[in-house]
Every structure is written in C-alpha cells, then in structure tokens.
Amino acid sequence: MSQVLHITSRDNPALQRLRKLSQDGGAYRKLGSIWLEGDHLVRACLQRKYPVSLAVLTEAAAADPVLRLLGDAAPRQLIVPTDLFKTISGLESPAQIGFEVVHDAGQSLTRGVNTVVLDRLQDAGNVGTILRNAAAMGFHQVLAIKGTAALWSPKVLRAGMGAHFGLRLIEGLAPADLDALGLPMVATSSYAKQQLHQLVLPSPCAWVMGHEGQGVQPDLMQRCQLTVGIPQPGGEESLNVGSAAAICLYESARQRLVNQ
Template identity: 70%
Template structure:
C-alpha cells in the first residue's frame, strides 16, 4: 500500500475524483464510483469488493479504524481537510472516501426474485428500496430508463451498503423484462386482491412505479397480479419506498 501526501487541488487524481463525485451518472463513463464515508467502505469490503484508491484526511489517518481502511487499498492519498471537502457532497465531510471499480454490466437472471423500478425519480426512494431488497433477501434490482442513477452518491448514501449485495441492472426498456421467468406483481388501489390475503407467487418480481404516475400502463399489463395495501387511516397512497418494504416483507413472511 502506497501513501501519497497531497497538498495541491490540481493533483490529477483529485481533479478526476472531483468530477466523478459531482456527476451522479459519471460512473457510467468511468466504470468506477466514488464512495464517501467509512460505512460504505466497510460494506464494500465485507462483500469482497476491493478498494482501489482511498482518499483520507490527515486527521482521519490518526484513527486506527480509518487508517486500517486506507491501508486496505491499493493506494491512498492523504490530504488536508480542505481538499477533502472539495470531494464531499455532505455538509460535514466524512474524512475518508474511495474510488471503487464497478463490475461489467450483468445479464438479467430470469429466475431470481427481483424488484423492478419503473422511472423512480427520487434518489432517496431508490436507495431505500435497494436497502429493503437486500434486507428481505431479494438479490436482483432492475431499473427502467428514467430511474435515478443507481450508483449516484445520493442513492449510495440512502442504500447504506445494500448495493454490494445486489445484482443491479439499469437502463432497461419494458420489453427487456420479457426475459424474466418469474411473475411480476404491482400494487394498485383498483384491485380486489389484498396483499396479506392473497397467495403470492415465489419467487416473483415486485414492480414499483414512478412517485407521481405510478406503474406505466404498458408495464402494468405485463403483471400477473395486482394487490392492494390496506390503509385504514384513509391516506390516498403510500410513499413508494414504504410500499416496497411492506410488499417485500409480506413476500418473505409467506415464504416462511
């Protein structure tokens, strides 16, 4: 492991990382992603993802746990706090981050329990759904075109490390879902099927739709089943991330 002490903001590696950190979809061109904070770095390592280039502040290097993360990388840049702030998207920078190489795009696993994201716009919702998917044992997430970039900094923060245990495929068209061999299920307020009273197929693919428009009619037509989530409080609808968590929990409960 090589420790390089950097004091110039014009260092080529820092210039490149600043551009990567500032562009939510920049990873699609670079093939790598910027992770900020020791939680995400540890989550990646626990799943066997190697850390490429770590950037750590001089102060953080004095912390034994953070130093160990830096020393686990192929290379580490040690920078003043002011330089690290230029890489950070947080009000209180985390003091350590890393560039992580992404694997080649995966193919759809036809038989895998899945979540399908249909043009979800909010990065927080997307990250929360990824976190629920990982928690309830769903290992494949399929994002249609128009969905927030799955590896963007905001989605990464909301996912809290879930990314590293999931097969993530994005930029899909609705027709690509024909590759799925498992039935697709969507939620709807216009159905006689109530979530906890209907036998859910297992495995299946839960379809979660756009925050305002819901699941597109074309995609809804592909679903083998629609179910409603009881809302005795009288609200018109649930937040999509909350709905996803409820549906994934019920799938897991019925699997036993």
C-alpha cells in the same frame, strides 16, 4: 502494502476525477468508477469484498489506526489535508475517508431469482430506501427501467446505507427486457380487487415499483401477472413508494419463511 501518496494540490488528476463523481450523479457511467464517502460505506464495501482501486484519507484519518487500517485495503492511498478532502465531498459534514471502486456496467440479469423492478423512480431517497428493503428481505436483484434515478449516484448510495454491495443492480432496461426474468411480476394498484394480506404470493417473483407520480407505465403493467392493493384503513389516497415497497417485500419474505 498500499502505495501511499501525500497530495496537497487540488489539481491532482485523481482528485479532479473524484470531484466529478461526487458532484455529478451519473458521472460513474462515463468514468467507470464510483465514489464512496464515509466509513460506513467503506466498511460495507470491504465486507462484501467489492474491488477497491483507491482510498482517500484526510491527514487526521491517516493518524487514526482504525481508519488507516481501512485505507490499507486499497492498492493506492492518497493522504490529503482536511480542506482538500472537503473539495471532493458531497456531504455537509465531510467524512474523513472515502474509496473509489470499479463500476461494472456489464452485468446481465439473472433469471428466476427474487427481483425488484424500479420503473422510472425519480427520488434518490426512495430508490436508496428500496434497495435497503430489497437487501433486507432477500431480494438479491434490482432492475431499473430507463429513466430511474442513477442507482450508484452519491445520494442513492447514502440512502442505501451499504445495501448496494449485496445486490445485483442493472440499469437502463426497457419493459421488454424483463421477459427474460421468467418470473411472475407483481404490482400494486389502488384499483386492484385483491388485497395483499389475502393472497398467496408467487415465489420467486418480481415486484414492480412505479414512478412516484405516474405509477407503473402501461407497457410494464400489462406484463404483470398480478396486481394487489395495500389496505389503508386510515383513508390516505396512496403510500410513498418506499413505504409501499417495504410492506410488499416484507409480506413476500414472511410467506417464504412460513412455507420453508
């Protein structure tokens, strides 16, 4: 049974901590926990058996049998008025339930598994989209080079739509750290002579997705065994990095399925 507390003070220490997590995208690195807002993220967390430390529900949610059942998965529940929940919400239309979960920053990269590398991507929407693409296409590890948007920030979590909980996510890496992967690395380039649809892609491999404006940094590009182009018959200069990732990861997944 969960321990249930009814809270009416905005100065409650737990709520103060959650405000920091919802308002500061990198606060989870200092506080060691993550704020998940909304029943979609909450359900995704529970489905993957991610460790939950606290549930926060509005009074209306606590009266809803379905949402109350979700809250019962946490060892502690805080029941708060709707106006108080709004003070810890990062959404324009606040949800009715949220979880605080433990952030494990001590993971090490796994060698030899299909991987996506994010090289200093800045846009949270792009990062979250790529995490969804990676999870959908069977790339179970995502590695972020130092300078990439915080992977567990509220904005990236919302864009990822629950994909986080099916991935191994490691941040703050340097290009040299990727040598431990033991995989061929592949990057896209507008200068590549070989086109994606013409190649037999290595499997497993690590796809490198570069900064929205600068692309893949030279030190990392030098580590890539293969560069490929994405045909653009419409004549655009380049693709959004989230779109490029979707195309590349799909082609890798397609070739894996064909060769099974």
